[in-house]
Amino acid sequence: MRVLRAKSGHNAAGGMSLEKKYTLWDVLCRIVQSVFLAAEITVLADLLFAAGEKPLPRAAFWGLFLAAAAALSLWRGFTRKGRRIVFLSIAGAAVLSALALFAAWSAAAPKTAYEAPETEPKAIFSEKRVLAVVPHEDDDLNLLSGVTGQFTDAGSEVYVVFVSTGDAAGLGEKRVYEAINALSLDGVPEENIIFLGYGDSIPDDGIHIYNAAPNAVTPSLSGRTETHAAPNHEAYREGTPYTRENLLGDLRSVIEEIRADVIFCVDYDENIDHRAVTMFFDEALGEILTAAPDYDPLVLKGFTYSTAFHAPTDFYDSVNLLSTVNPDGERMENGVFRWDARVRLPMDGRALSRSITECRSFAVSREYESQMLWRIAPRIINGDKVFWQRCTGSLLYGAAVRVSSGSGAELTDFRLLHSEDLAGRELPYSAVWTPESGDTAREAEFTFPAADVTEVRLYDNPSPEDNVLAAEIVFPSGNRYAVGTLDPAGTVVPVDEPDCEGFTVRLQETEGEHAGLTEAEAYSGEHDVMPPLIKLTDGDGNFIYDYRLSRGETEAVLSLYALSASDDLTGYTVTCEGEGCAAAVRDGALSVTCPRGKSCTVTVTDETGTLSDSVYVAHETASIRFVSAIESYCANGIPKTNLYSLAVHYYKHFILGWE
Structure with missing residues (x-):
């Protein structure tokens, strides 16, 4: 073996120079040990900086590793034995600490399950036929986390339609089976899961199928041109060419076949396929409502990104689960829906826990392995799910429309949004009737079978620059109703026009080149009424199920949604079951007194006895504090580390085989 020589100084006797012999093996061992020890030091620093909420920058991470490895390799006084002892000591201490924490967490986590009272299912969940329309396999959880299972538990029949197989990364078949397994945990049978089988995303220079010519075959990002799903679960129409007409027709057929009482669908967000699906859905449903005016489903739109996938990681921000937070001001990203008009659906308290791993939705998220959806479960799981209702009982579906200029087809087609070029990121402000320049009448006339009209709704162009500032509704009776600035979410105008066969809308004052109406609706009597629901909340409006008082607190002040x-x-009638506890309504709020060490169940019931809600009130425990601290660091700290980023990259590309 080759011998390397290094001077080691003089001896004490005669000052003779000595030489120490190093073999190549010695040098390699020194380098390898130094690299491993440097890796330990760097990883510990990475974890500690993340714990202090100051993540180590990528350059600093690699700089620290290289500097430590070089310094340790060149440090002559640090012997091979010393390196080995230090390395094993650090590794042993880290492993033992991790095992101890894991054992303690495993024992404590089951103790943090919600002790929510068992209550009767809310009316909205009971005995319904439900359809969810989503783009990709995982959007069902983003849209309906905690909701799907409540429908099936309450005896409802749930169907889920995936428009795309999510095959952009070459994982289409895997995602199909993941969806089947995930939905089975929420009680949805495989035969109720429908894959239309269209493509995921588009090539860089391609056109989205939504904007393609009706019968033009449009390849997906993966290069496919025909519908597909998986060998043991074929697409709705397996082998159908990717054309706009086929996709729209398939979606329309599914909606007509299922004829659901309640329909959930994604709305317009940052993902190109999500945008296309909501606009395809509106177009298909508009055609159905026009052909079958007697069909009047409850339609609820939701956002899978801003209120779930990209929502704050707030599961551990409070001892009591927070509700969905407002992502961006007064309106949602589609420019139409107002945050304060949202419909809030509660969770099943018995499926919740303060340990996220004990929540049912976390178990569902783990089935979406290819998307590693479990990583974002702390964003998805909240105390409520929020939606926006689209009314479907308008008298104007199928009505005759005459406009003074332009095309009036957009006024009664159910669509509020339409983009001429999704790939080019064109804003969806094209579903608008805009009177032509020089049109002095600027009016739209609607004629329909005689009905008692009690309400008219007019929808403004969502574009902030193009607005109707004043309008007038004229009825054959001679009655005129003045309308001020219109709202993109619909301006409601109460009217009283019995046995009416039509009316005319005139735009009087506008601003912007494309000012006009996206939709007009008319209703007779009470319509599109949501099933009644009540839910107790904390003082900030968060839905509560198992409410815990922090140390030192003995009173909870609650409200009602x-x-x-x-x-x-x-x-409402208020009852409180629990020794030493009391509940009473004071100044419009519900005050619950719960002394230290006590607990109680509080129930509110309306005067008919048909609406009620119950919550469990107790004090925060040591198990809750410990589990929350451990999981909060795992959810909020570790993902910020460089080690985590490297592990995720390796897992995606070498384990899952992402292309």
């Missing part, structure tokens, strides 16, 4: 019901607590 009501949908199609009264939110005035003075009209």
Whole structure:
């Protein structure tokens, strides 16, 4: 073996120069040990900086590793034995600490399950036929986390339609089976899961199928041109060419076949396929409503990115689960829906826990292995799910429309959004009737079978620059109703026009080149009423199920969320079951007193006895604090580390085989 020589100084006797012999093996061992020890030091620093909420920059991470490895390799006084002892000591201490924490967490986590009272299913979940329309396999959880299972538990029949197989990364078949397994945990049978089988995303220089000519075959990003799903679960129409007409027709057929009482669908967000699906859905449903005016489903739109996938990681921000937070001001990203008009659906408290691993939705997220959806479960799981209702009972579906200029087809087609070029990121402001320049009448006339009209809704162009500032509705009776600035989400105009066969809308004052109407609706009597629902909340409006008081607190001040019901607590009967505890309505709020060490169940019931809600009130425990601290670091700290980024990259590309 080759011998390397290194001077080691003089001896004490005669000052003779000595030489120490190093073999190549010695040098390699020194380098390898130094590299491993440097890796330990760098990883520990990475974890500690993340714990201090100051993640180590990527350059600093690699700089520290290289500097430590070089310094340790060149440090002559640090012997091979010393390196080995230090390395094993650090590794042993880290492993033992991790095992101890894991054992303690494993024992404590089951103790943090919600002790929510068992209650009757809310009316909205019971005995319904439900359809969810989503783009990709995982969007079902983003859209309906905690909701799907409540429908199936309450005896409803749930169907889920995936428009795409999500094959952009070459994982289409895997994602199909993941969706089947995930939905089975929420009680949805495989035969109720439908894959239309169209492509995921588009090539860089391609056109999206939504904007393609009706019968033009449009390849997906993966290069496919025909519908497909998986060998043991074929697409809705296996082998159908990727054309706009086929996709629209398939979606329309599924909606007509299932004829659901409640339909959930994604709305317009940052993902190109999500944008296309919501606009395809609106177009298909508009055609159905025109052909079958007697069909009047409850339609609820939701956002899978801003309120789930890209929402704040807030599962551990409070001892009590927070509700979905407002992502971006007064309106949602589609420019139409107002945040304060959202419909809030509760969770099943018995499926929740303060340990995220004990929540049912986390178990569902783990089935979406290819998307590693479990990583974002702390964003998805909240105390409520939020949606926006689109009314479907308008008298104007199928009505005759005459406009003074332009095309009036957009006025009664259910669509509020349309983009002429999704790939080019064109804003979806093209579903608008805009009177032509020089049109002095600027009016739209609607004629329909005689009905008692009690309400008209007019929808403004969502474009902030193009607005109707004043309009007038004229009825054959001679009655005129003045309307001020219109809202993109619909301006409601109460009217009283019995046995009416039509009316005319005139635009009087506008601003912007493309000012006009996206939709007009008319209704007779009470319509599109949501099933009644009440839910107790904390003082900040967060839905509560198992409410824990922090150390030192003995009183909880609660409020009530009501949908199609009264939110005035003075009209409800309040009961409190628990020794030493009390509950009473004071100043419009529900005050619950719970001494230290005590717990109680509080129930509010309306005067008819048909609407009620119950919550469990107790004190925060040591198990809750410990589990929250450990999991919060795992959810918020570790993902910020460089080690985590490297592990995820390796897992995606070498384990899952992402292309």
